Amino acid sequence: MNKLLIVGTVAFDAIETPFGKTDKILGGAATFIGLAASFFNIKSAIVSVVGDDFPQEYLDLLKNKGIDISAIEVVQGGKTFFWSGRYHNDLNSRDTLETQLNVLADFQPKVPAAFTDADVVMLGNLHPLVQTSVLDQMTERPKLVVLDTMNFWMDCAWNELMDVIKRVDVITINDEEARQLSGEYSLVKAAAKIHTMGPKYVVIKKGEHGALIFHNKDVFFAPALPLEEVFDPTGAGDTFAGGFSGYIAQSENISFDNMKNAIIYGSNLASFCVEKFGTERMQGLTKAEVVERLREFRSLTQFEIELE
Amino acid sequence: MNKLLIVGTVAFDAIETPFGKTDKILGGAATFIGLAASFFNIKSAIVSVVGDDFPQEYLDLLKNKGIDISAIEVVQGGKTFFWSGRYHNDLNSRDTLETQLNVLADFQPKVPAAFTDADVVMLGNLHPLVQTSVLDQMTERPKLVVLDTMNFWMDCAWNELMDVIKRVDVITINDEEARQLSGEYSLVKAAAKIHTMGPKYVVIKKGEHGALIFHNKDVFFAPALPLEEVFDPTGAGDTFAGGFSGYIAQSENISFDNMKNAIIYGSNLASFCVEKFGTERMQGLTKAEVVERLREFRSLTQFEIELE
Numbered sequence: 001m002n003k004l005l006i007v008g009t010v011a012f013d014a015i016e017t018p019f020g021k022t023d024k025i026l027g028g029a030a031t032f033i034g035l036a037a038s039f040f041n042i043k044s045a046i047v048s049v050v051g052d053d054f055p056q057e058y059l060d061l062l063k064n065k066g067i068d069i070s071a072i073e074v075v076q077g078g079k080t081f082f083w084s085g086r087y088h089n090d091l092n093s094r095d096t097l098e099t100q101l102n103v104l105a106d107f108q109p110k111v112p113a114a115f116t117d118a119d120v121v122m123l124g125n126l127h128p129l130v131q132t133s134v135l136d137q138m139t140e141r142p143k144l145v146v147l148d149t150m151n152f153w154m155d156c157a158w159n160e161l162m163d164v165i166k167r168v169d170v171i172t173i174n175d176e177e178a179r180q181l182s183g184e185y186s187l188v189k190a191a192a193k194i195h196t197m198g199p200k201y202v203v204i205k206k207g208e209h210g211a212l213i214f215h216n217k218d219v220f221f222a223p224a225l226p227l228e229e230v231f232d233p234t235g236a237g238d239t240f241a242g243g244f245s246g247y248i249a250q251s252e253n254i255s256f257d258n259m260k261n262a263i264i265y266g267s268n269l270a271s272f273c274v275e276k277f278g279t280e281r282m283q284g285l286t287k288a289e290v291v292e293r294l295r296e297f298r299s300l301t302q303f304e305i306e307l308e
Numbered sequence: 309m310n311k312l313l314i315v316g317t318v319a320f321d322a323i324e325t326p327f328g329k330t331d332k333i334l335g336g337a338a339t340f341i342g343l344a345a346s347f348f349n350i351k352s353a354i355v356s357v358v359g360d361d362f363p364q365e366y367l368d369l370l371k372n373k374g375i376d377i378s379a380i381e382v383v384q385g386g387k388t389f390f391w392s393g394r395y396h397n398d399l400n401s402r403d404t405l406e407t408q409l410n411v412l413a414d415f416q417p418k419v420p421a422a423f424t425d426a427d428v429v430m431l432g433n434l435h436p437l438v439q440t441s442v443l444d445q446m447t448e449r450p451k452l453v454v455l456d457t458m459n460f461w462m463d464c465a466w467n468e469l470m471d472v473i474k475r476v477d478v479i480t481i482n483d484e485e486a487r488q489l490s491g492e493y494s495l496v497k498a499a500a501k502i503h504t505m506g507p508k509y510v511v512i513k514k515g516e517h518g519a520l521i522f523h524n525k526d527v528f529f530a531p532a533l534p535l536e537e538v539f540d541p542t543g544a545g546d547t548f549a550g551g552f553s554g555y556i557a558q559s560e561n562i563s564f565d566n567m568k569n570a571i572i573y574g575s576n577l578a579s580f581c582v583e584k585f586g587t588e589r590m591q592g593l594t595k596a597e598v599v600e601r602l603r604e605f606r607s608l609t610q611f612e613i614e615l616e
Binding site: 090212218219227228257295299300305 | 518526535536565569573602
């Protein structure tokens with residue numbers, strides 16, 4: 001089986017949407033990435049850090065999904081990273097109410113020996129220096145390195161971000177982040193500029209408006225599935241990245257045509273993620289449901305026009 | 309050849325975008341619909357009205373595209389409908405600077421005798437009573453009636469709008485209009501509610517985010533082509549509707565599968581429309597360019613995943 005190495009936060013989230021609010025629940029980029037990637041026939045490991053306030057049941061949950069959690073460091077006397085946010089009525093924007101870095105502030109990632117030769121590395125949103133440290137620990141050049149990041153690091157750690165972006169094959173960011181990173185409003189121009197920073201593949205996530213993947217002059221689009229109700233968008237972008245990197249790891253194929261399938265899988269899994277609070281929907285998701293939804297993606301997008 | 313009857317404005321537009329501004333140029337819903345539909349092997353006619361200030365060269369332009377203009381009434385001593393607007397920097401929103409109804413205020417549409425048995429009727433955005441009057445003049449039930457409208461008529465002529473919507477097969481509106489018409493935020497729920505008002509097919513245009521067509525539980529999505537630059541969005545929605553109705557008229561096939569192709573054609577033609585001011589790009593567009601762009605739509609959207 002191929003190996004997927006995931007780095008990112010494992011955390012507590014507290015979420016308010018127009019449909020309700022939660023107490024502290026399981027969250028974090030690596031959590032969502034790992035749950036999504038667990039749908040594929042691969043070996044995966046998460047590199048992360050939590051405090052000793054982090055419930056064993058959450059760790060067990062990840063472990064029971066087949067994820068190697070030996071590199072999730074538990075800091076005794078430390079507190080787990082916490083984020084709380086409130087979504088606006090349209091669920092397209094949100095305010096951060098509170099961010100407590102806690103144990104994340106001094107996080108030194110340690111890649112487990114069994115994963116220093118991972119086939120695919122998924123660098124979830126974290127400080128660019130943490131992402132760099134993970135790459136530095138790889139003993140073999142991974143077949144594919146995927147990086148997710150956010151505007152916060154563009155504001156606070158531009159040079160470090162540029163250094164790590166240079167070293168990755170695929171970057172996944174949202175449309176506003178792509179605009180900020182490139183200084184271009186047009187996403188076509190933004191992707192072209194981001195290509196020059198390093199990544200050969202630029203994935204731009206547009207939330208309910210789907211996702212684009214650019215590779216030089218080639219472009220492919222995966223829509224978001226039109227849903228009756230989006231309940232909680234938290235983790236959708238990470239779930240998308242987990243679906244993307246998990247599918248690539250399983251298929252051992254880094255052609256652009258296969259990346260098309262990968263963003264369809266990412267979009268597919270993300271469409272489940274938003275149906276309930278936090279990780280709830282992903283925890284109970286079955287393979288049959290994912291396959292059934294692939295059929296929906298096909299009928300949503302596939303057409304047959306004769307070219308004259 | 310099959311017949312497409314188009315009703316809508318033939319008008320002057322004055323447009324400001326971040327890229328420049330125009331004097332009074334050729335515009336109007338029926339103009340854009342007619343130019344788009346002229347790409348298909350059909351007979352089309354426009355029912356509209358202009359003043360005697362309307363240049364013969366604009367009428368000749370439509371005529372030279374094979375459009376029957378005999379039902380574009382020229383009111384002697386009257387002035388042509390005029391709209392001017394200014395787009396914001398993101399080109400997704402605009403302010404109307406001026407609207408002069410002029411000859412449109414007393415417009416009584418007259419369907420030409422040769423088109424009272426048209427196969428497809430495209431009711432462009434106009435007062436619902438004008439749209440109704442066109443339907444009332446048909447001697448045979450058209451195979452397909454398509455209606456475009458806007459929020460203005462929801463605000464000012466709700467009952468008249470409901471009366472005409474009842475009688476159409478397809479409605480094309482944008483996302484905000486679908487929300488206003490239905491009172492539902494979710495586009496899936498909005499489409500379901502609009503179905504109950506009459507139209508069996510609900511097309512929701514999302515501008516740069518593509519278009520959806522709903523038919524009961526079925527849904528299909530056509531993306532907008534990612535463009536380096538959108539120059540002027542004016543007329544894109546009408547061009548989309550013209551591509552949709554023109555393709556349906558040509559193919560004589562009102563199955564949902566064929567409507568998928570029709571919204572791809574609509575999206576295709578609209579992607580050209582926005583590349584220059586007003587109708588400029590559509591005037592010079594060639595069949596070869598349209599076919600080439602269909603290839604781009606295919607590679608943008610088509611994927612092959614084996615379902616396990």
